Each structure stands twice: as structure tokens, then as C-alpha cells.
Amino acid sequence: MEFTAIILAAGKGTRMKSSLPKPLHRVGGHPMLGWSIDAARAAGATRTVAVLAPDSRDIQQWLDDTAIAIQQEQLGTGSAVAVAREVIGRDDGIAIVMFADTPLVTANSISALVRQVADGAAIAVAAFEPDDPTGYGRIVQGQDGTIEGIVEEREASEAQKRINLCNGGIMAAKTPLLFDLLDRVTNDNAKGEYYLTDIVALASADGHRVAHNLIDETEILGVNDRVDLAAAEATLQSRLRTTAMQQGVTMAAPDTVFIAADSVIEPDVIIEPHVVIGSGCHIGEGSIIRSFSHLEGTRLGACCIIGPYARLRPGTDAGDGVKIGNFVEIKKTKLGDGAKANHLTYLGDATVGAEANIGAGTITCNYDGFGKYETLIGDGAFIGSNTALVAPVTIGARAIIGAGSTITRNVGPDSIAVERAHTSEREGAAAKFRETRQSKTKAKPRS
Numbered sequence: 001m002e003f004t005a006i007i008l009a010a011g012k013g014t015r016m017k018s019s020l021p022k023p024l025h026r027v028g029g030h031p032m033l034g035w036s037i038d039a040a041r042a043a044g045a046t047r048t049v050a051v052l053a054p055d056s057r058d059i060q061q062w063l064d065d066t067a068i069a070i071q072q073e074q075l076g077t078g079s080a081v082a083v084a085r086e087v088i089g090r091d092d093g094i095a096i097v098m099f100a101d102t103p104l105v106t107a108n109s110i111s112a113l114v115r116q117v118a119d120g121a122a123i124a125v126a127a128f129e130p131d132d133p134t135g136y137g138r139i140v141q142g143q144d145g146t147i148e149g150i151v152e153e154r155e156a157s158e159a160q161k162r163i164n165l166c167n168g169g170i171m172a173a174k175t176p177l178l179f180d181l182l183d184r185v186t187n188d189n190a191k192g193e194y195y196l197t198d199i200v201a202l203a204s205a206d207g208h209r210v211a212h213n214l215i216d217e218t219e220i221l222g223v224n225d226r227v228d229l230a231a232a233e234a235t236l237q238s239r240l241r242t243t244a245m246q247q248g249v250t251m252a253a254p255d256t257v258f259i260a261a262d263s264v265i266e267p268d269v270i271i272e273p274h275v276v277i278g279s280g281c282h283i284g285e286g287s288i289i290r291s292f293s294h295l296e297g298t299r300l301g302a303c304c305i306i307g308p309y310a311r312l313r314p315g316t317d318a319g320d321g322v323k324i325g326n327f328v329e330i331k332k333t334k335l336g337d338g339a340k341a342n343h344l345t346y347l348g349d350a351t352v353g354a355e356a357n358i359g360a361g362t363i364t365c366n367y368d369g370f371g372k373y374e375t376l377i378g379d380g381a382f383i384g385s386n387t388a389l390v391a392p393v394t395i396g397a398r399a400i401i402g403a404g405s406t407i408t409r410n411v412g413p414d415s416i417a418v419e420r421a422h423t424s425e426r427e428g429a430a431a432k433f434r435e436t437r438q439s440k441t442k443a444k445p446r447s
């Protein structure tokens with residue numbers, strides 16, 4: 001169903017105590033405003049309009065296909081919706097008003113409200129029944145259940161404060177009616193603001209039907225401070241983990257796993273306790289992510305084994321059956337099928353061929369303080385432990401690098417390269433050394 005979404009994001013958000021505008025604070029790795037826009041589009045919004053404060057350059061830079069209306073003064077939710085009119089123009093369709101600080105609203109709930117209006121209601125309000133209604137607008141019903149208005153906490157009488165049916169904040173309406181009603185809203189109230197919620201009483205008094213749709217409290221959770229932000233994150237994480245498990249991912253301790261919302265995890269992946277899968281990850285079927293691993297911007301093929309204690313940074317791109325073990329850091333590096341880096345390694349700006357084996361303590365020296373340089377390691381190459389590969393450098397296919405080497409020039413395919421001082425051995429010298437030390441100090445060696 002076609003409709004326009006008006007997303008209010010001009011509030012000051014002072015309780016966040018942040019230099020970052022509230023709508024850009026992230027939940028599941030995605031800005032809150034983005035969640036509202038995505039949900040609206042998933043429900044079928046053909047147009048999204050964000051209402052922003054004048055000093056909102058950061059938000060404007062972040063937005064792409066969303067139209068912008070500037071609310072010069074923050075005079076309330078009613079005045080905020082009214083400024084969207086100049087962007088929307090003449091429109092005989094349906095508009096839905098959403099808030100940029102309720103990131104967990106689902107497309108289903110949005111669709112349900114739009115459908116109620118399409119089916120003949122003048123306005124449809126998302127309602128919920130919280131354990132504690134304090135602070136929310138109360139939905140006032142007549143004896144027959146007709147919605148007569150929404151009363152904000154500050155204006156509510158004692159009897160109204162006992163009403164448990166609350167306004168979730170989002171509402172759909174016929175667009176022309178929405179703006180006509182807003183023209184009649186005044187700021188004659190305790191806060192001196194133009195309340196969007198006042199259109200409900202005006203519509204009802206004119207004989208229009210106002211519908212409501214009951215939705216889950218967790219969906220409507222408004223983020224006003226960092227405590228709310230953490231609560232929203234917890235709810236979202238639980239949703240993401242449940243979805244992943246339903247799609248075939250095993251997690252022994254799901255509560256300890258963090259998943260960014262844009263990451264894709266294929267079936268039969270096993271995620272051990274205490275793993276962070278940040279933004280932009282794609283984890284191939286049958287892979288195992290062991291405990292305490294941290295992944296971001298990483299692509300893994302099928303049946304990879306990662307960690308424990310692996311750090312995969314953006315640009316890690318592994319084929320199938322790749323093994324990355326403990327205390328390995330990888331950045332902007334492609335690894336061919338079956339490549340292994342099992343312990344204590346840094347690979348940055350590198351390409352590692354299929355079946356190559358990277359020994360413990362291998363470091364690609366990719367940075368000289370000014371530029372970044374590439375390391376190319378051919379298929380089947382064997383890099384001995386504690387090797388420094390000083391980039392730019394190429395190691396040919398199947399070449400072997402002796403342990404402890406510092407490689408500063410290219411090594412051809414099938415070559416062995418060792419860069420190492422020769423070992424000198426003096427027989428019996430250790431015993432002699434101890435003897436002279438003991439006679440001088442009379443001290444026993446510490447065991």
C-alpha cells in the first residue's frame with residue numbers, strides 16, 4: 001500500500017548528553033533514524049520525509065533518498081509534522097507519522113496502521129499497554145470504546161492518569177485531513193507546545209472514526225537517554241539472535257553474542273560464547289566462530305574455523321575452509337581456499353593464496369609511517385614462524401620461507417628463502433661460564 005512516512009527528528013535530544021545528534025546514535029550498528037526509514041520502506045512507503053532541526057548538517061549528510069523539511073523552532077510534535085507539508089504538497093493519500101527515537105517499530109505495525117486508514121478510519125494510532133504508563137499520552141475512550149482524544153501526562157486528570165492504554169507515538173491519517181486538523185491545533189497547554197496528539201480529539205469531535213492498533217511495548221520503546229539506548233540494543237540483539245537461530249545458526253550462549261543488524265550468517269554456522277560480529281559481515285555455511293573473536297566487515301566462505309581470540313577487521317575476505325587461529329589480526333586481506341594462519345600473526349593489505357600456511361608470529365610490515373604497501377603470497381606457500389614480510393613484497397607459489405626471516409625482496413615460486421645469521425656454537429662454554437660466575441659471586445644460580 002502506498003503512503004508517505006513523516007519521521008520526526010528535530011527534537012533536541014538533550015538527555016543523550018552527546019555531541020552526536022540523537023537520531024544518529026546506533027542500535028545494532030545502524031543509526032536510529034535509519035531503522036525508522038527502513039521500517040517505513042519495508043512497509044511500502046513510497047516517500048520518506050525527515051523533519052530536522054536547522055543545525056542538522058550531520059544528519060542531512062547521512063540521509064540519501066529521504067526528503068528533508070526543516071523545523072525552525074522546536075514547538076512540538078504537531079508543529080514538526082506541519083512543516084512537512086511544504087515538502088509533501090498536495091497529496092490525497094495516506095501519511096504516517098513516526099519518531100526517529102523509536103527504532104524498534106516493525107514494518108508490520110506500520111502496515112497495520114496504514115491499512116486501518118485505507119479501510120476507512122480517519123486516523124489510526126499505535127497503542128500499547130505499558131506496566132508503567134507515566135510520561136506517555138493516554139488514549140481516552142468513550143463508553144462504547146470510541147477514541148475521543150489523547151491526553152498528555154501533564155494535562156491528564158487523576159482519573160485519566162489511571163488509564164493504561166497509551167499512545168505509542170506513531171499514527172497514520174489521511175494526508176489532507178492530517179494537515180487540516182494540524183491548522184486547528186493550538187499551544188494552549190502546560191508545555192506551550194503544539195501537540196500532534198490534539199488532532200485526535202478534533203477529528204473525533206468532527207465525527208471522524210479514530211482507530212487504534214495494539215502493539216508490543218518493546219516495539220515502541222522510545223530512546224531518550226543512554227539507558228534507553230542500551231535497552232533498545234538489548235531488545236534488538238535478542239531479535240537478531242532469535243532470527244539467526246531460526247535460520248540455522250547454533251549459539252550455545254546466545255546472550256553473550258553480539259550481531260550487527262546488517263550481517264549475514266548462513267545456516268550451520270556455530271558461534272561460541274562471547275563473540276562480536278560487527279557491521280558488514282557475511283559468514284559462510286558451516287563455519288565455526290570460536291569464543292572471544294571480533295569480526296567487522298569480514299567475508300568468510302564455507303566451513304572456515306575462526307578463533308578463539310581472532311580479530312578480523314574490515315576487508316578480510318576468506319575463501320572456503322580457511323583457518324584463522326588465536327591472536328591473529330587480519331585487515332584488508334584476501335585468503336584463498338584452505339589457507340591457514342593459526343597463531344599470533346598480523347596480515348594487512350595482503351593476498352594469501354589457496355592452501356598457503358602462515359606460521360606463528362608472521363607479520364606483514366605493511367606501513368612505513370606514510371604509505372601502506374601490499375604483500376602477495378602465492379598458492380601453497382609456507383611462511384616459517386616469526387617471519388617479517390616487508391611490503392611491498394611477493395612470495396611465489398609453493399615457496400618456503402625459513403623461520404625467523406626478514407624478507408625484503410621478492411621470492412620466486414618453489415624457492416626456499418632464509419634470511420638468518422649463522423649460529424655459532426662453543427662446546428662446553430656454558431658450563432665454564434657458570435663456573436666462573438659462581439666462584440666470583442659464591443651465589444647459587446636461581447632456579
Ligand code: UD1
Nearest residue numbers: 008009010011074075076077080099100136137167169195
Ligand atoms: C510523544 C507523544 C506521546 C506519546 C510518546 C510516545 C506528543 C505530544 N506526545 O511524547 O503521546 O505517548 O511520544 O513515545 O506527540 N520532535 C520534533 N520537533 C519538536 C518536538 C519533537 O521533531 O518540536 C520529535 C523528537 O525528535 C522525537 C519525536 O518528535 O523524535 C517525539 O518527541 P518527544 O518530545 O520525545 O515526545 P514525547 O514527549 O515522548
Ligand code: CA
Nearest residue numbers: 101222223224
Ligand atoms: Ca520521546
